[in-house]
Amino acid sequence: MPSPDITHLPAKPGVYLYKNATGKTLYIGKARILINRVRSYFQKRASLSVSKQRMVREIVQIETIVTSTENEALLLEATLIKRHQPPYNIDLKDDKRFLYIKITVNEPFPRVFATRTILREGAKYFGPYTSAGYVRYTLRTLKRLFPHRNFEKPPSTNNLARLTERYPELFGPQDERAYADNIEYIIAFLKGKFSDITDVLEKRMRRAAESEHFETAATYRDNLEGMKRMLERQQVISPNPETYDLLGLARKNDYAVISVLYVREGKLIGKQDFALTNTSGETDRTVVSSFLEQYYPTSPEHVKTVYLPISLPNLTHLSSLMSINLHPAQRGTKRRLIKMAEENAREYLARTESEREKSAEASAKALGKLAEVLKLRRPPERIECYDISNIQGTHPVGSMVVFERGEPAKKEYRKFKIKTVSGSNDPAMMAEVLDRRFSGTKHPGWKSPNLIILDGGKGQLSVVTKRLGTRIAEIAIVALAKREEELFLPGKSTALRLSVGTPAYHLVQRIRDEAHRFAIGYYRKRHVQSVIASTLDSLPGVGPKIRSKLLKAFGSLEGIRSAGESELASVIGAAKAKKVKQLI
Template identity: 30%
Template sequence: MRSVVGPASFRPSPGSIPDSPGVYRFRDADDRVIYVGKAKNLRQRLNSYFADFAGLHPRTQTMLTTAVDVDWTVVGTEVEALQLEYSWIKQYDPRFNVKYRDDKSYPYLAVTMGEEFPRVQVMRGARRKGTRYFGPYSHAWAIRETVDLLLRVFPIRSCSAGVFRRAGQIGRPCLLGYIDKCSAPCVGKVTAAEHRELADDFCDFMAGNTGRFMKRLEREMRQAAADQEYERAARLRDDIQALLRAMEKQAVVLGEGTDCDVVALAEDPLEAAVQVFYVRGGRIRGQRGWVVDKVEEAGPGELVEQFLLQMYGDATPEALPREVLVPVLPPDAEAVTELLSEHRRARVEIRVPQRGDKKTLMETVWRNAMEALKQHKLKRASDLTTRSKALQEIADALDLDQVPLRVECYDVSHIQGTDVVASMVVFEDGLARKSEYRRFSVRSTEGDVASIYEVISRRFKRYLEERSATGELDTESAMEAGTEAGTEAGTETGRETGTEADAEGHAGAGFDPDTGRPRKFAYPPNLVVVDGGPAQAAAAQRALDELGVDDVAVCGLAKRLEEVWLPGEDLPVILPRSSEALYLLQRVRDEAHRFAITYHRSKRSKSVKESALDEVPGLGPARRQALIKHFGSVKRLREATAAQICEVPGIGPATAETIVSALKGES
């Protein structure tokens, strides 16, 4: 089903589309999935894309003109269609599908139940297996206040792994252990089983099961008073007051025993903001917000449906409430309800509140969503229309054949030629795509121009190798190009940290056959931007020419006058200072600079941190890293005894004594 660009060119033949429920995918010329949709009737839904192109929404028209192919999979029920649609959106990350993103990073109260001695702490970011989460909260200080109150009653560990290990080594607990806000499992005051029971009670209280703890403490307080143990009775009284204060911090809005999530939506023609209030036991336990670009034509019902699937798709069964209150029902409300109920393993109700306290709370959440959208619009550098205008201006100014939907920018960072690193940032449709950022350790020491040449060679050498592996490129040509670039660049390492990848990750065209994950180096950019002037732009172009890459445009952006340099041109392109094109190029360049600087600082900090061990005989890079990882810093290593140093794998008694002597002599 391959064809040339244009909706009419890949329209399926009449009668070839089934009239069953299913999920369909549109792909672009690079075989990327750019849109995933579901339908009760595939034939009816897909024919609507090709019947009246002029009557479609402008963003749908853009998607169709970008696509070159469409395929589909038939399923048995609407629930199966929902499941497959969510799975494909998560797998392919199509750029024309709605994707909700947090409007900020909300903190959670987390208890690491997967550890031998669970720890309570503030956490942000991705959820970790074996950890129970409560919240999210608006501010981290609100979590710390709550934890400080609850540790009186549930004195579980709140220290880091290093502090916990250190206390065990010296046989003395930290301050919290002395003031009875920690049961001090580090020094054996309680067993692992006793400490876990405390952690379970803490989690039960945070989950809303407060009644039994209050009754138990009141019973024990009365008994202590009857036994004339007045100090213990006073302590229990203070514990009860602490729990009451912790409970008062969460406003009672609905009847006791009510568990629900309240979802409200505020939107304009370009964007939407979603706010969620989490109500457990009738109390607001936290709130969270998302914003979304409306890159596809979708009404409130469709937005709610997509939001519910994305929000609860990866949630644990315990995270789903009994009831979800929404502003409007999704189009396939019954299917969504069935899917969420199946995920929770219990009935989930999706309702629109009509009156009473729940409707009043919905109005409050909606006002929060409106305010969030307003604040987002104020902060955002540009909207969809502005970004489209910027990309078109870039294409016109640089005389490109097409709008540069994917832009890669490269920057080099170093201090007097040492610890040379480079960054690659990716912008798609004018927005940063951080999951595809890359960082390079540069081998060249001949200046920025040589570094740019090396990095561009390495990036596109990998791209050609991957195209060759999938049969898209002649193998012999790819090997010749790869050998030439490899001589200049050497080999690379790849690892990922967080959402921004570190160095060149192993990637290929399409998807990895072993892992099924998208290969992140599979797609070439439309435009390569380098931080620099004519020399840097020429070096990048030379690297592409030597590899035989002739369908990627190159330009350099010089900082001094913000001039745009094209390879081989004697004069720069001067963009108006107020143009959207220059503003976007500046954002791309500044992001590349920030990413390169961050990597350079971390690399330099690491080398400085380990420098004190460089002169110790018998220590290679692996054992130096093992020591730093075990003790956390050279300072702590300097305070350790030879016996403690011997605990590090690979360090024997003689080496430990040498380390102690070297570090003591240095201090």
């Protein structure tokens, strides 16, 4: 296949996207000069890994996005990789599974809670955290030391007044200044500035005691003692109040783990493990660089110094680009801590590998039994399950989830907006979804399944098989009825029942529940968008493009309302921001 034409590419900073013949994004990269970086892939003496050589043979189309600076390109690259998850990029596991601690500092009485979504609405975020247990422990500690409001959704004004009166301990101080102090302590805590907190608490305790405000002094004393007990459990790394991260790397086959140790004010306060895939054939330097470029540009915490397990050839340039001091740890305390991080990474890698092996064995057993019950020639390697979601025919959607070798293949999931069916007619909607899915001219790159599961009963199965006819003649298809977990097959009047509690039973349930979850999520998104759209559409001068930009940036109508005029201006321009702020 001839190389794509690159002569038209700009000599400017930006991001490039390589795509194959079906339009699928293969790889995303950034460059200070786009044409030079892209050209380097197609030179005869290009030093590429085996996987990258294979990728180059697949490239048919190249898209570029020009940015003002290379720093902007770095941030955009990280964002696009998370969105598209290209198969040839080293993939830091999708951050939808990561947790953040959110503080709504744009409110008079800020709330503190865990979230998986970052919105541009003026709140502060800390993370990401890979352990939900660690987040729960941290939030419990913060609630005990510095009482505050920890509910994710604020109650109405009437409910808030009633709840505050009945359960005052749930809401923290009622005085705005005292509450603001607690939020200040929480932010310092999450930044690792423990000495700042203890110094302030000690001063305020003495001041309260001198003023004979003994109850207040006792509260400060209790908080101080709680802080000191917690600090005693933390490992002192250095007598110097240094703050930095350290990275440890472990690898096996196509899988890599980077463990990050967090040192704040000379104390080791925590650790997070991050899994990376698509690393086969790549050097350690490439893996570490990819992690740095994907993790730190989008991290809410802006750490200034990071110590690395190896030296990188582009260290000075990368440090400047990311505004972080990057250093290879070669000796002393830093090197010892890097070895500790590497040991943590190896332990996490071994544990997850063992879990994957056990999961693969269980899946193989379940698929074998399912093939036996359905009288398939071999266990189904690829299963597609479909579900419909709507309420009385409004905003109807369909979902397709894919399981390969018994595990969810989330990159293969697809959503369908129902286009041709009016009213509440689930069988017809299901038929439309599968008709579009198996329209070979539209989706030539989609793999063919070995088994189709319809979430529904005989009605869905009958309508779908009649409409698709020979297009699915070579594919096994069943309908799963919810009431008794019955499986209906084409042409059979009686249903099959899987033995309750068996691996095959649990697998089918899991697949069906995942299709339902995916469909419901898409339906809710469409419903919420329609409500927001109707509100925004009522504002003069706000069209579909402006609405789309606002929703993408701020996530919700409440997020748009809460945003400052300058934040709105960064998304839609100063003139429109002023108008939206006035009208909304």
